[in-house]
Amino acid sequence: MKDKLTLSIEKDVIEFAHQFAKETNQSISSILEKYLMELKEIQDKEYEVSSRVKKLSGFFEDKDFPENKEKMRRIFHEKINNGC
Structure with a gap:
């Protein structure tokens, strides 16, 4: 109408x-x-979130957020390389 x-x-x-x-x-x-x-x-449209992003989702919920990008990247790479 x-x-x-x-x-x-x-x-x-x-x-x-x-x-x-x-x-x-x-x-x-x-x-x-x-x-x-x-x-x-x-x-x-529903956009599919990649499995890599899903694994990282909520990673900092119970932790202090890193103070700079370099530290954040290092933490993410360590998490990914450790099988997450």
């Missing part, structure tokens, strides 16, 4: 929208609807 939506948009963006709609022979509503549907599809 279609419904109405009121938007507040910068004037130059509205002018661009009208020009783009005319050039592509589409309504502004259909352009926005298609764009929002694409965003919804991207959000709805």
Whole structure:
């Protein structure tokens, strides 16, 4: 079911929208609807987390977070190399 939506948009963006709609022979509503549907599809997709990331997930929950990147990398490499 279609419904109405009121938007507040910068004037130059509205002018661009009208020009783009005319050039592509589409309504502004259909352009926005298609764009929002694409965003919804991207959000709805479930991304598979790699097994390596799953193994590292929660690693620092009960520990102090390393103070620098080098120390964090060393800890991660040690964890991975020790069979996690």
